[in-house]
Amino acid sequence: MFVHTASGVPTLALLLALVAALSRRPDFAKSARHCMVLAFIFSFPAVFFGFTDWQYFFWGVWLELIIIKIWVSGALLIFLGLAIFFGRGGRFASRAVLTCYVLAFLAVVALGYLGATLAFGDKAPAAPPQYQAGEKIYMKDCSACHPYGGNIVNAKLSVTGAPQLVDLKIFLLYLRDPKQPKPGIALMPIVTPEKISDEQAKQLFDYITKVLERPRRPLDPSLYQIPSS
Numbered sequence: 001m002f003v004h005t006a007s008g009v010p011t012l013a014l015l016l017a018l019v020a021a022l023s024r025r026p027d028f029a030k031s032a033r034h035c036m037v038l039a040f041i042f043s044f045p046a047v048f049f050g051f052t053d054w055q056y057f058f059w060g061v062w063l064e065l066i067i068i069k070i071w072v073s074g075a076l077l078i079f080l081g082l083a084i085f086f087g088r089g090g091r092f093a094s095r096a097v098l099t100c101y102v103l104a105f106l107a108v109v110a111l112g113y114l115g116a117t118l119a120f121g122d123k124a125p126a127a128p129p130q131y132q133a134g135e136k137i138y139m140k141d142c143s144a145c146h147p148y149g150g151n152i153v154n155a156k157l158s159v160t161g162a163p164q165l166v167d168l169k170i171f172l173l174y175l176r177d178p179k180q181p182k183p184g185i186a187l188m189p190i191v192t193p194e195k196i197s198d199e200q201a202k203q204l205f206d207y208i209t210k211v212l213e214r215p216r217r218p219l220d221p222s223l224y225q226i227p228s229s
C-alpha cells in the first residue's frame with residue numbers, strides 16, 4: 001500500500017498537472033499538489049519497507065541494483081520535497097513545480113524497473129543447447145542464492161571461481177556435505193541425491209564450469225582431497 005501510493009500518486013499528479021495546463025483549470029493543479037504531499041508522506045514508510053525487504057530477501061548484500069535503487073529513491077524524495085516547496089503559496093502550476101513532477105515521475109519509472117529486475121530478472125546468462133539441462137537445474141535450485149553465479153548471502157563465496165569446482169567428484173562431495181571454508185559463516189544447504197541426482201549434478205557441474213566459470217580460487221586441501229584419477 002505504501003509503495004503503491006508513493007509510486008502511483010506522483011503519476012496521477014503529473015496527469016492532473018497536464019490536465020490543469022491544457023484546460024487552464026487551476027483546481028486540477030491543486031489536486032496534483034495534494035497528490036504530491038500524499039506521495040511525499042508515504043515515501044518514508046515505502047523506503048523503510050524497501051529497506052526491510054532488502055535485509056530479508058537479499059540479506060543486506062550491496063548488490064549493484066540495490067545501490068542504484070537507493071540513489072534513485074533519494075532523488076525521488078528530493079523531487080517530491082522540491083515540488084511541494086516550489087508549489088507553496090498557491091504557485092501550483094509554476095514551471096519549477098512541473099519540472100519536479102516530471103522528474104519524480106521518471107524516478108518512479110526507474111524504481112519500478114529496478115525493483116522488477118531485482119525480483120523477476122534473469123538470474124543467469126543463457127546457455128548453449130548442450131548446457132541447457134544444467135542451466136534448468138541451476139535456475140531452479142541455485143540461482144535464488146547464487147544469481148549469475150554470485151552469492152547473495154556471502155558475496156565473497158561466489159559459485160563462479162569456487163574451489164570446489166576443481167573436479168566433479170569434489171563438487172559432488174561438497175553438494176552432499178557442504179563444509180564451511182571458515183567457521184561462523186552462513187552454511188550452504190545440503191543437496192540430497194533425491195533433490196539432484198549424481199547425473200543431474202554432472203549437468204549442473206558442466207553448466208557452471210563451462211557457462212558461468214571464472215578463474216578458480218585455490219581449494220583448501222584440509223577440507224577435500226583431490227582424487228588421483
Ligand code: HEC
Pocket residue numbers: 138141142143144145146151153154156157158159161162163164165178179180181185186187188189191196204
Ligand atoms: C539458500 C541459499 C543457497 C542455495 C539455494 C544454494 N546455495 Fe550454494 N551457497 C550458499 C551459501 C550461504 C554459501 C557460502 C557458505 C559456504 O561456502 O559454506 C554457498 C556456497 C556455495 C559454493 C562454494 C563457494 C565457496 O567459495 O566456498 C558452491 C560451489 C555452491 N554454493 C554451489 C551451489 C549450487 C550448485 C547450488 C544449487 C544446487 C547452490 N549452491 C544452492 C547458499 C545457497
